[in-house]
């Protein structure tokens with residue numbers, strides 16, 4: 001097993017995750033199986049109880065792990081399925097060590113950060129690195145480990161010390177360090193400054209880790225003179241300095257890294273046995289993806305009606321899934337965030353300008369997405385958005401809470417149950433159309449939802465969403481919720497035109513709704529965004545984009561294919577765009593155990 005540790009210097013938030021994923025992408029393209037570990041040095045056991053305002057979205061894995069959103073980057077870039085243990089936190093390590101102490105495993109000893117915590121970190125990394133992350137079940141050969149935060153943070157110290165020891169434990173040819181640092185280019189001087197990078201490399205060395213690669217992030221491209229300077233001052237050869245400036249899309253990052261000799265360096269340093277001769281179409285898919293992204297002429301306007309709209313990372317996977325689908329259809333995504341509460345009547349009274357601005361944005365969009373969320377704020381505004389889409393034949397995709405509000409809105413305004421609500425919002429409502437799932441109703445907050453990958457069976461009769469998924473019997477997608485549609489009311493909804501076209505195996509748990517006689521009014525209880533991949537867009541998202549640009553019907557009529565004319569409109573000749581592969585785990589004949597209910 002070969003390890004690439006990716007550390008950060010100067011400041012966080014400069015794309016360390018994308019760079020770490022790009023190392024994996026490049027190696028994967030050389031035929032090497034890659035896995036990854038993200039280390040978050042905070043004390044939380046996992047990301048489950050985070051507010052999206054703290055750290056961005058909570059990413060959910062197949063196994064129900066609620067993890068840092070960087071794991072989403074790895075899954076999307078490497079097209080792998082990670083395990084909850086691929087996200088290590090200080091909390092998890094301490095919990096593991098404390099449990100061992102209680103069991104008596106260290107009987108008679110004083111349990112300390114060094115060696116007990118540092119040993120636990122090394123054991124954890126060694127164990128999870130070998131865990132297969134692809135369907136073929138093969139053991140990965142390279143593990144990219146991203147250490148969150150920046151070098152010098154107090155919380156990160158035990159991890160840095162653990163890796164200082166680890167480099168000797170696994171031997172030099174199996175371990176290398178890539179340090180991602182910022183090279184600021186202040187407007188006043190106009191030239192790139194290398195001092196912060198020098199300081200952070202010095203700090204890293206002081207802690208016993210020497211960088212094998214220094215990846216310099218900058219706004220504008222950095223010339224050879226500055227590269228040379230970093231090489232001199234940081235005591236590395238010039239080919240060990242990689243420069244990554246701001247690019248037109250993240251798909252260009254692996255390409256730029258590859259062009260600077262990263263493969264040759266890693267091949268030699270880690271003895272990877274990669275052939276010197278690259279196939280002619282080496283990394284072609286990524287190049288095509290980046291090129292088509294740069295050459296999109298037409299755009300599609302999508303409004304996201306949410307609650308955490310001030311931090312874009314709060315909807316990271318939803319945004320990515322929209323981008324994948326738009327790119328597949330050949331449109332540039334123009335995403336507008338609308339604060340749901342601003343669509344509410346109360347805002348008209350308190351802040352009329354905000355109200356009118358929000359409605360103007362909504363009305364101007366070609367399609368609307370109502371993503372997941374928790375709690376009361378903005379709920380009525382989300383319902384307003386659903387109502388407007390429903391009545392105006394505007395394409396709408398609801399996700400999780402988005403499905404629940406669509407159901408409540410329909411109950412109130414079509415079925416006439418004016419007080420209908422979810423028990424999450426109003427526990428005493430006389431029409432509880434969305435109720436809490438009994439088995440997930442506990443006092444504890446972390447890890448107590450219905451989480452991870454579950455099966456959804458389509459109803460036998462056809463539906464748009466079933467066709468989008470390729471007319472299969474069922475699919476598997478990831479979940480994260482505590483409430484569900486009350487099965488007692490299903491027949492009322494269906495009689496009025498709101499169909500529940502996908503359910504769990506028991507038939508009691510509603511997974512997908514679709515409104516009859518509408519352009520596209522679909523919502524899912526699961527979160528399809530987590531399984532969307534750059535080259536495999538997610539079916540519900542694809543449906544939304546196709547409907548928003550008026551191509552859904554022709555796409556379905558052509559047997560789920562885009563016409564070549566639509567392709568040439570955007571100067572793309574990639575066959576993969578014609579025959580779209582749809583994300584999610586599609587199950588033709590699945591034997592699965594009945595769900596818990």
Ligand code: GLN
Pocket residue numbers: 371372373374375399400401402424480481482483484
């Ligand atoms: N709050 C809702 C529930 O727990 C929706 C959750 C979500 O959107 N992820 O069921």
